[in-house]
Amino acid sequence: MQTSSANSTEPFSPALDRQSLRPDCGNCFALCCTAFGFSRSADFALDKPAGSPCQNLAPDFSCTIHDRLRPRGFRGCTVFDCFGAGQNVSQGFFAGKSWLTHPDTKDEMFSAFKTARQLHEMLWYLAEAGARTFDPDSSNRAVKLRNTIKQAVGGELTDLLALDIQELHSQVRSTLVGVSEEIRASYFAAGGDHLDSTLKPGADLMGKNLRSRRLCGANLRGAHLIGADLRDSDLSGVDLLGADVRDARFDRTDLSKAIYLTQPQLNAARGSRATLLPSDLEMPSHWHDG
Ligand code: SF4
Incomplete structure (x- = not known):
């Protein structure tokens, strides 16, 4: 089990909250280059089935065309951001054991990554909502949701995989919309x-x-x-x-x-x-x- 700050009631500090939501590719098993499937398009120059490594991936999980992604037709790779889910799943949930050395973990690892990526993105948004709202109720809702999500991304793998993400997503969206209305209203008078x-x-x-x-x-x-x-x-x-x-x-x-x-x-x-x-x-x- 990972360390969790789920019960924390500390106020929002966007810089601190978001620090752990930045990608750290050096501590990730290239999950974005393996878990997802892509059809050939303007953003990705070849067909790649989900769950299989990209043909440009090196055995050390680096990209062999990292400095030429756009000219080689892989613009989508320069756009993607995992919000820190990659290193969390690789080093947290799977304790540094890669799908390459432990192929039996593949399915769960890739599923965990897809779920964790959505949750990390929600945390990114909630950090902003919590920091920008002046409404105590909105702030409390954002803190509560943040703590629930932090518990999920810092807890047990089985709990993460069993999570009802749609329900969570709906609650997060409702909070984000409310804070947006509050912020936007402050510009209307002008x-x-x-x-x-x-x-x-x-x-x-x-x-x-x-x-x-x-x-x-x-x-x-x-x-x-x-x-x-x-x-x-x-x-x-x-x-x-x-x-x-x-x-x-x-x-x-x-x-x-x-x-x-x-x-x-x-x-x-x-x-x-x-x-x-x-x-x-x-x-x-x-x-x-x-
Ligand atoms: S082109 Fe490079 S960055 Fe993009 S999926 Fe393949 S290995 Fe990953």
Whole structure:
């Protein structure tokens, strides 16, 4: 059994909470390169069945084309983020015994990774919700959920595999939505483009020109922003939970106070050194110097 802080009532500290949610590939058995299956696409240049190692994977779990992933057609690998689930499953649940040396663990290890990845992602979002809300009830809900999830990802493998993740997901989503509404409302008094009726959850905004707009407070949860032009715009207080921002243009965009923006979203988008980012996200290495 792993050490768990499930009963902790400590307040949110986003930096600390998120520190353990960053990938540590050196302590992972390349679970993202084995557990998932992929069909050949613009993001992954070959067909790969779930549960089998990628043909570019080396025996030491490193990627043989790590420095050439995009030009070789593996853009998806530069976008993916496990939120620290890989090292947790490899070193925590499986105590450093890999699927390569212990092939009988494969099925459970890959199942555990898929579940843990979702839970770690929930922890990432809850850290933000807990840190940004001023509502004690929302804060308490976020803390309670965080502790439940921490118990699951720090406990027994059998409990993890038996978890009703849909029910947990629904509770987390409800908390995230409530905190989003609270944050976005604080931007409404100042006016802005949140009143634009085309800017709504799940909206089809593919390739749309949203350049130089003050989008503060808009709800773009689950919106399709593929290739959208958001250069020079202000996305403070914009809910981007689950928004598809592949190839969206973020040059000089203010994302510093966007809501529920994740590293995989940034990795999939285009931007520059002039893009303003939240303090706990990193500029993707492929962003140019413009
Ligand atoms: S190309 Fe490299 S990073 Fe991508 S799945 Fe294969 S081994 Fe992993």
